[in-house]
Amino acid sequence: MDTHTRPELTDEQIAALGDELDELRGRLIMDLGQRDTDYIRRIIKLQRALEVTGRGLLFAGFLPPAWVGGTAALALSKILDNMEIGHNVMHGQYDWTKDPALDSKRFEWDTACPGDQWRHSHNYMHHTHTNVLGRDRDIGYGVLRMSEDQPWRPRDLGNPVYAALLAAFFQWGVAVHDLEVERIEAGEIEWSDKRDILAAIWRKGRRQVLKDYVVFPALAGPGAPFVLAGNLTANLTRNLWSYMIIFCGHFPAGVAEFSEEEVEGETRGGWYLRQMLGSANLTGSRLFHILSGNLSHQIEHHLFPDIPAHRYAEIATEVRAICERYGLPYNTGPLHRQFGSVVRKICRLALPGPRGRDGRRPEPDPERAADPRPFPETAAEPNLALAA
């Protein structure tokens, strides 16, 4: 493990950390109510309005301004749908509203990945086993080499190429995530074990393809090429954006990884600690946070994945203060720096090594290690809730 970013805490300190965070969580839960329901409904209304506007404008897509406006509106709609709405609703953040339209178990999003599979691979596999190599399949999505501890193979030379392809086709990468292709490849499981998963991906993916690439273009008659191109561009934009945001959550320099042995018998406090050390935030404007589905508050999200995400900005200061008290890093930075760090990692890990002197990790990013301030970035953004 990376000792540069992992302070040693005693068991008592870890337990106290857990208690503090549980207390914070309890306070948040008691405070949930009308404000949160109103917030997510406003975002949903905005998303549906953007979607209808975008699709409408694309029918006039032969006019360049209509095409650009329509494509942009549709891309924004898909980004909001997948991130601030879909990802967060499917985490159970709004289950307490008892509104079936906001029910984590029933929600479906406007992307190829079936909601049920996402709930398994993300909510359970990733959020329970965050950054545990061998358990958290989000480390490289079974395609990329994202950790020094993943043994290098010659095919990893293509790491940057695979990463670019994954970014461009991210909705499909996410859709096939639960197929666990790397385990099929390794002979651990058979294709036949995944028949139901594959069938569900086919059912969902087919409808998405039909809708965006066949029926909507067909409805436009002679304008079909403009609608098709607009829908393709909107999906591509959403793919690139969500890929960037998601890869900044756990892969920037300084984020800790864990081994299966390390998490053996982990306490609740230990789980919280791992979430804090294994996640990284992004700084930005209120709009940026909304468009990132508040995954820009990845640390807060991993501590409290089922608390409405628009609350993360409100508690960020407190979480950061807790980190400071326990001497824990609070990894945050602007998108260009965090994503730049991810890109460097993807490129570096295409090659074997370089490893540290003792055959373990390389030294941390010198830029970061040299920064004497405990919290180099500005304080978290204030309240994110949209104005009523």
Place this chain on the structure above:
Amino acid sequence: MSAAVVPPIPPPPHRLGARLLRSSLVDLLLGPHGVDRYLELVRPVATVTEARAEVIDVRRQTPRSATLTLRPNSAWTGFQAGQFVRAGFEIGGVRRTRTYSPAGAEQDGHECLELTVTVHPEGLVSRHVRDALAPGALVHLGPAQGEFVLSRPRPRRLVLISGGSGVTPVMAMLRTLCAEGHDGEIVFLHYARAREDWLYEPEVRELARRHRHLRASYRSTRGPGAGPRLSADSLAADFGVSDDSWAAVCGPPALLEAARTAWRELGGVRERLLAETFTPAPLADPGAVAQGTVSFLRSGRRVPIAGGTLLEQAEAAGLSPEFGCRMGICHTCTCRKAEGAVRNLRTGVLSTEQDEDIQLCVSAPAGDVALEL
């Protein structure tokens, strides 16, 4: 209050377009969210697959009640007199669902629903209905359910017995039979705490005046004007029980018990007494193992409450519910609780609502509980 006072109901909107909106093409184009998620943004009641209603009128018949007149949308499929519906009201950003028996005639049931709600001093929903609900408000509806319904052909001799807010399903039966022009004998007996709590009294008296086969009697059970409680003697004075007699009884458990005893003593056919009641379940203290039963509705299994979480109890009962983290994070084991009380072991929060989603891995029963599992 007579039926004529209910305000006229305009024809429901969107019925013509509803078929098109429910088509598979529209479902594909508006997928994966579906047509209702768009329609509701234009007008919340305009959904075509989810039954909803708009409040037309709120009136107070008695100090402790509120009567709602609702206009359901095209997705509502009506009810049989005596059945109940789940009605959901959004209060403080949370949908609160309660069960009510519509009191109107089933013939009008597609266009109009009448719910009479008894207001409890601590009741979150009932106080909201009385104090905050206004015409135009939205009510979510579940499908009508329940076996408390009249047989066909209609009983030739029928006694309708109700206590308190239990009047609503038998009121629906009475109005339905009157609207059908039923000419069999009907005796209507209502018990309430005091005269000021008598629900539907003017209307029932008016119906009795117009339908000579109907006799009605209202009785108070407390205070100076209190009359005799229901017994074999008192029932025999109002209604001659014979082999072809039917009874429909709705009210608190004590009234049901009294009615069953009287029916038996007077020689009524057991199967011809229809009964419905409402009982609040006793709750266990935090930390204690509750007494009662866990019912798994889908698998039809029932087990006595044991220690541990509901996930463990479901597994011990031979079920294999989905689960993930087993520590309350991932919501994989989230399950619909149809009714009953459970306590969240992580937060200590008690869930007593109907139709509430709970996390099995961090919930323990606090009394009888029924799960959609």
